[in-house]
Amino acid sequence: MPHGIDGIDHLVIAVRDLDKAREAYARLGFTLTARGRHTELKSANHTIMFADDYVELLAIEEPSPATAAWSEFLKTREGLAAAALKTADARSAQAELAAAGLSGGEAVDFGRPVDLPEGRRDARFTITQVAPAATPGGRMFLCQHHTRDVVWRSEYLTHENGATALAALIVAADDPEAVAGPYATLFGTRVEPRGVIRVVQTGGAPIVVAPPAALTHLWADDPVLSAPRPCFAGFAVKVKDFYAAQQVLQKSKLPTIAGEGVLRVASRHTHGAAIAFAETFDLARVLPG
The missing domain is CATH 3.10.180.10 (2,3-Dihydroxybiphenyl 1,2-Dioxygenase, domain 1)
Structure with missing residues (x-):
């Protein structure tokens, strides 16, 4: 596919109360990861992992320019605020998007620490935004995973609801x-x-x-x-x-x-x-x- 995109990576559900959201999705039979905190973005999440994609529950812990779009969305309602798209190289994809007039800004690196049985590691990502006009109805951004083995863990892939x-x-x-x-x-x-x-x-x-x-x-x-x-x-x-x-x-x-x-x-x-x-x-x- 063009623009370095290879399908939908995950959906982002913006919520005001992360604990209540986690409880609701757990009641539906989903297995959720432990609370994560994006160090640079000042946001927190739980994820619902599948074999090739996932759903993210996201809350803002501290307003910042990097999360302004989420904060603005939450002024009106909770819900599906964005879809992240798979890419093997976010910076290369950003250049392709820019050439096509579809870029929403420069690529950004960030991460979150994850406690694993073998010790703490950082899950690292690079994202680049798609121009909002190109995705009517919600935001989209490309997401490159640098540490898939930290994010996709076997213990989170089985859900009671199947x-x-x-x-x-x-x-x-x-x-x-x-x-x-x-x-x-x-x-x-x-x-x-x-x-x-x-x-x-x-x-x-x-x-x-x-x-x-x-x-x-x-x-x-x-x-x-x-x-x-x-x-x-x-x-x-x-x-x-x-x-x-x-x-x-x-x-x-x-x-x-x-x-x-x-x-x-x-x-x-x-x-x-x-x-x-x-x-x-x-x-x-x-x-x-």
Whole structure:
């Protein structure tokens, strides 16, 4: 793919209370990493790790210019604020983005200490922002991992709910065609029409752009569908076994809607990000065209 991008690396859910967010996602059957602190950025996180991608719960501990976008987002709501994209070389990718008029700034290095059985190590990253105009609905940045062995640990990859991978990033938009177009440009793919829905392949989990009327089929009157649009509304997760996942979600006591082979949890219970769980996220079946 162009611009040094190789799919979606992780999704970032910005939250105001990290402890409460961790508790909510643990109740849903996810295994979360210990709290991490980004030394340079003055932010804290927990991550939900899968084999090739993950979800990050992020909170701001101390306002700074580096985290101003997150702080601004949290003034309005919690929820999916950004998607990080895989890259093997963030600085080289930044040069490609700049040449294409898609760069949002220079590359930044940062890290967080991680306590491991063999001792403390630093997880190190280099990120570079994509121009906000190129990603309507939410921010995107490229993320290069320098210490994958510190971030992807076997003890965090097994989840009680059977989750194995991200299945889709879901964007709510009044004009899906107009919103999907810039994503196709960024990823060097094309917009795939699916009735009123538009899909953009990323090399990893696809981006699904849908009007609120279509998304109500999944999440009814979810509050996130009333947020200013376009917006990153939620995400889908692949699970090993639908019925096993359903049992875990029922045990959580968080309201869950089941139908068409999909389990749905509303954003009001997940700090602003609507979630769908399924063995196979079949758009033709779960979203009206």
